[in-house]
Amino acid sequence: MMKTLILPIAVIGLTLSGTAESAVTSNFDNLILAANSHWAGETSPSAPLFEPNASxxxxxxxxxxxQMTDWGGGVSSWSGWAYSNQTDNTTPGFExxxxxxxxxxxxxxxxGIAYLSGDAAQISFAGPVQADGLYLTNTTYTxxxxxxGDSxxxxFGGASGNDADWLKLTVSGLSxxxxxxxxxxxLADYRSSNNSLDYIVNGWEWLNLSSLGTIDGLKFAISSSDTGLFGMNTPAYFAMDDLTVTAVPLPATIWLMITGLLAFLGFNRGTVHRNPALI
Known part of the structure; x- marks a missing residue:
């Protein structure tokens, strides 16, 4: 009798491990914002000046x-990820x-809005996922x-329009x-000899990430043809929406170990205990 009752529990484990997971989308709409506003981190009263406060x-x-850094005198700066609903696409500048x-x-x-400074703009997942993809565009500032051009x-393209300028985002999977x-x-590409093919991304474009395989994180890097003594001159921002991933289920062997343990706990040696969860 004991073997007969344990077998269905193991079968349940195999069935669960093989169940297809549903794709889940990060669309930022679970985050509460007032109209025409954003959240870009917060400083901490307990954090020393000039040291980033991670969140x-x-x-x-x-x-x-x-991360948000308090520089004193009411001045602060942020890096990494922010979320926003601001849509002014005509006003130039940092503001x-x-x-x-x-x-x-x-x-x-x-x-989402990312400002890339160091490795701050990363995304992590609680468990392994398959990243399907995300939508990308430029910020108005960039x-x-x-x-x-600005100060x-x-x-891009220079005075003649022939400069082979570009702004490139690199998305890496982490495991x-x-x-x-x-x-x-x-995000912008002026490298073609045909200037009519030059472009700055001004709509939401899908980037397929499935080739990254099973991952537990993403990191981002940005580079530009316009660099100087202190690094990149082009503003290091981009916007993102609707990141879609699918959780990778536990392997069948792990499910068997879990369900086997549950089976062991549900039975005493020589005595069958009815488990209400299985009725």
Missing amino acids: SFNSGLATFSN NQYSAYTGQAHSGSNF ALSMLN FAKK GGVESGAIDFY
């Missing part, structure tokens, strides 16, 4: 890293750093800087802290 926020299965150049989110009202950065692969996406 994070969650949407879907993803955790987005952020408009939280707006998407598209003038809207890809879905809903909110979207797009108008590339389109017209720090050049106009146990080790890179599993990388995918490049050009």
Whole structure:
């Protein structure tokens, strides 16, 4: 009798391990924002001046890293991830750093904004996932800087329009802290000899991440043709929405170990105990 009752529990374990998981989308709309506003981190009264205060926020299965630094005198700066619903796509400059150049989110009202400084702009997952992809676009600040130039950065294409400028985002998969692969996406590309093919991304574009395989994190790097003595001159921002991932189920062997343990706990030697959960 004991063997007969344990077998169905093991079968249940195998069935659960083989069940297809549903895709989950991080669309930022679970995060509460007032109209035309953003969240980009917070300083801590207990943190010393000039030291970053690390924080994070969650949407879907993803955790987005952020850090805010208090420089004193009411001055602070952030890096990593923010979330926003600001859509001013005409005002240039740093004061408009939280707006998407598209003038809207890809879905809903909110979207993510990344400012890349060091390794701050990372995404982690509680367990292994298969990343399906995400939607990307430029921020207004970065797009108008590339389109017209500003006090720090050049106009892409230069005065003649023939300069082979570009802004490239590199998305890398992480598994146990080790890179599993990388995918490049050009937020602007003026490298063609045909100037009519030059572009600055101004809509939401899908980036397929499935080639990264099973991962537990993502990291981002940005590079530009416009660099100087102190690094990149182009504003190091991009906007993201609707990151879609699918959780990878536990292997059947682990499910068998778990269900076998449950079976052992449900039976005493020589005595059958009815488990209400199995009725």
